[in-house]
Amino acid sequence: GAGVSQSPSNKVTEKGKDVELRCDPISGHTALYWYRQSLGQGLEFLIYFQGNSAPDKSGLPSDRFSAERTGGSVSTLTIQRTQQEDSAVYLCASSKLAGGEQFFGPGTRLTVL
Amino acid sequence: QQPVQSPQAVILREGEDAVINCSSSKALYSVHWYRQKHGEAPVFLMILLKGGEQKGHEKISASFNEKKQQSSLYLTASQLSYSGTYFCGTLGGTTDSWGKLQFGAGTQVVVTP
Numbered sequence: 001g002a003g004v005s006q007s008p009s010n011k012v013t014e015k016g017k018d019v020e021l022r023c024d025p026i027s028g029h030t031a032l033y034w035y036r037q038s039l040g041q042g043l044e045f046l047i048y049f050q051g052n053s054a055p056d057k058s059g060l061p062s063d064r065f066s067a068e069r070t071g072g073s074v075s076t077l078t079i080q081r082t083q084q085e086d087s088a089v090y091l092c093a094s095s096k097l098a099g100g101e102q103f104f105g106p107g108t109r110l111t112v113l
Numbered sequence: 114q115q116p117v118q119s120p121q122a123v124i125l126r127e128g129e130d131a132v133i134n135c136s137s138s139k140a141l142y143s144v145h146w147y148r149q150k151h152g153e154a155p156v157f158l159m160i161l162l163k164g165g166e167q168k169g170h171e172k173i174s175a176s177f178n179e180k181k182q183q184s185s186l187y188l189t190a191s192q193l194s195y196s197g198t199y200f201c202g203t204l205g206g207t208t209d210s211w212g213k214l215q216f217g218a219g220t221q222v223v224v225t226p
Contacts, residue, residue, distance in 0.1 A: 030161025031212050043155070043200060043216040050212055091154060099143065099204050104154035 002026065004105035006092050012111045013082055021077040021108045025094030030058065032075050033102065034089045043091070050098050076081060082112045114138055116203045118217035125191045125224045133186040133200030133220045144177050144184040145202035145214060148195075155200060158186075188222065196224045 005024045013019050025032050034046040045059040049069040060066070064082075068098040069075040080107055089109050123131050135144060141161045147155040152162040161177035161184055170191040188195055198221045202214035 033213075033218075042218040043202075045213065045216070048213045056213055093155075095212070098213075101157045101160060102145070102147075102155075102202075102214070103157070106154055 004092055004094055004103050006090075006105040008108060009106065010109045010111075010112065012113050015084060016081055019082055019110065020079065021079075021090050021092075021093075021110070023075045023077070023092030023105060025073065025075070025092070026103055027073075028095075029094035029096050029103075030072070031095045031098045031100070031102075032069055032094045033095075034075070034077050035093065036088045037091060037107070038088045039065050046077070046090075064085045079110075082110075084112045085113045086110060114198050115215050116201055117173075118199075118201055118204045118220050120219040120220060121218070123223070125188070125195075125222065127193060127224055127226055129165075129208075131188045131190050131191065131222065132202075133188070133199050133222075135148055135217055136204070137182040137188070137205070139182065139201050139205060141177075141179070141182050141205035143204045145204070146184075146186050147200045147202065148197045149200065149219075150197040152192050184225045191222075191224045193226065196222055196223070 009021045030051045032049045035043045047057040047067045064080045067077045089107040091107045092105045095102045116135050117132050125131050145160050146158040149155040160178045163179050181221045198219040200219045201217045
């Protein structure tokens with residue numbers, strides 16, 4: 001079956017521009033997570049959606065970052081006025097139930113020039 | 114809080130054993146283990162639940178000591194395919210959103226012929 005998909009796979013943008021990253025979770029998965037991974041580093045939690053509950057936004061590094069999940073499925077992570085320090089791989093994961101096995105997408109590599 | 118993983122890195126020859134530890138300062142409900150190969154997304158290995166038994170995946174097994182809030186991942190008779198970065202993710206505590214994992218910084222494992 002289809003796994004988690006993310007688009008685009010690569011994004012190069014200029015400092016100050018806005019970007020949108022998309023995540024399509026596995027159908028039926030209620031939980032969706034966004035992480036950021038800088039080169040050679042660990043997984044930095046950004047935001048977590050669970051069912052119809054209010055998202056846990058505690059990991060968003062600044063108010064330039066926002067995310068939404070429409071219809072309990074597709075999610076979009078938006079970064080406004082991008083900065084060079086935003087350059088990283090952005091990973092999306094989904095799980096069938098909260099606290100369950102997480103399936104990761106291939107990630108979006110964001111480069112801010 | 115982020116769990117602490119040790120060691121940061123380990124180099125093994127094929128067939129050797131290794132242990133990776135994951136410690137938390139708070140009471141845990143479960144511990145997840147993931148492996149990430151270079152340039153790829155993390156892949157789930159196993160979950161250890163509070164009160165559960167030791168788990169295994171191929172010749173990789175893990176244990177969970179609830180009293181010490183620690184989990185250990187055992188790589189037995191390592192194979193070249195075991196190379197990668199291993200992350201533990203912990204779930205627990207009432208201050209976090211249920212289902213939100215705290216990931217450790219990772220342990221890089223290199224298996225040489």
